[in-house]
Amino acid sequence: MIKKEKYKTIIMLGTSPEAHGGIATVVGNYRDCGVLKKWKVKYIVTHVQGSGFAKACAAGVAILQLLYMLVTGRIGLLHVHMSSRASTWRKSLFLLMGMMFRVPYLIHLHSPDFVDFFEHECGERRKKLIRFLLSRALYVIALSQGWAKDIKKISPATRTVILFNSVPLPTAMLREKEIDESSSELCDPPLILFLGQVGKRKGTFDLIRAVALLSENFRLIIGGDGELQRAQMLSEELGVSDKILFAGWLGKAEKDHLLARAAIFVLPSYHEGVPMAILEAMSWGVPIVTTPVGGIPEVVTEGQEGLLVNSGDIVGLAHALARLLAAPSLRREFGERGRHKIESKFSIKVLQPQLEQLWVDSGMPEPEPVMQGGEVPAPEIQPKV
Template structure:
């Protein structure tokens, strides 16, 4: 067991090979991920860690990878992919980086890109914390290709620790790479802004106020959300949707709104942050988030902390956090009719919505704070700097149950 969270371990491994220059604040930790200004869950994760107590005990620096937050041509992207591993090596050595915290997903694009960064970090002698935020589980990723499975398995034993977000991922990685350190650390958020957030429940006769917050991409289930909304409005159910975010499918989504006759019911407000995001949550009844796949979406944690129940798919770590009928309603992926039925149920039962709102706030306050996550990463970083092979085997236990 690791700090109350799931862990399965060979120990954190060999000493670092390169001489390190100790920062006055502690070991230097380089976090790899997209632009911190991008609209993405990993960007939120980075910003929360940089603003947490981790920054008091470790020197945190950022190295940008991926296309999110960039405006570049195909040629510029190719050049960046070719040059960035060398830039990473130079930064690791110049800044005396002890730990590289690689934030990745298991999909074809991210895996091959981040494999280069993983190899560079190991060749430079840095410890590597390999955190998987999404994608598919290892055996689904490799399918029946035994050669690819062997390659992925060899890749996953290179980091000093693999961090996953959910209990399902923990079990899958433990089975796939039994000799690797696997730690399950669910995401956490800054709860302070939500503790004082005042919600005024809508009148029973008022339209159901729904929101979506995140990337505007098809895989988030937004087209199904719009189809479900169009279906219930055709049945006389009053409901509206505010879509906050940006992404490559914004124009097709706006066209879908026009073609579905939803122009008076759907608003696109762009990315929202800080006070604007809090205002959005405080004036919402329901989060609609029928994503096809997820790790553990920050949007869900934030909305629940604000007392906003969700219409959401039970994918990734979502069932670890919320219970169907208690904190919101589960719908199958790619099922617009199910989204519509959930809208009708919540629009017609405001007492249930109020009970769900209270349950949501209680659930997040009980185990999903950034303080908890920062403490766990501080312990993990410290052990990555000091521990040797011990052969310890831990048992699975949910840390936010």
């Protein structure tokens, strides 16, 4: 049994909650639901959006903060959010620092193409380092069953646990408010919504080619940064630029407004873990058109919460979109099932206890209940550099 670490702190390391991407969204949800505050977790920002100088400064400050807490013996557990490539090498340094001071750690793995990165972009020395770090972790957190199996292929000695990404459920009052404010735009024409990094991996170019085949009336909004210029040029070449709005990266309020209006959410990716964007869309009761890659089939079942199309199948993608555009009742049916699945399997209310139990299993004592009228200190999240 793992010894309980009394009077010591959980340190969580990852990108800034105000940054872009899945890790930032996950951490932001943990912060907003109060679990970091409840456990007095100190969050250290290791990466920020911005210039190379800003990123280097953030990493340097994080190293100094972690080193100080290690030297003073204040850390009971490291919870490290890690992706592939630069994130892997950056987090490797923090993990090795923790190991020098005999601090146990969890690796929370987020990269959808980690196995491909490991197999094709790492030499033998780097592969050895990755296997070493994975095998020494108390647990490696995988986002899906399939992902856990892939990690085992890299390092059979690794202890994996599955913790799905979670999202808050929009309240009925918020949903009604957003829908009321957007009611004049709901059906004229139906809105297809894409949220994610614009580029090949998320299938953005396939999506533009697919909507160019549609005869139905529609409006497509693409929310995200990335290869915007290339996507805009393609939409112009195919004659659909008047039907597509490139909205750039969207904040939470902007996303919520669009999700309340959306008739269909689409994400025709080639590689994924469990996309936060799909979970968010389902929480708003939006039907899904996506691809059966990564952990997506564990979230979206064909013909239940949406439609699945093979990656790269542009004609199939167009047919799936056309089918839902022509069937409002089917969209409602899929949307209701999707929201129910989020509520029962992927909501923060369901998954927060699993996260807390993982910390207990890793040796951390459960926090004492707050006395009536007492307050728990807010989690220390470092500002962006």
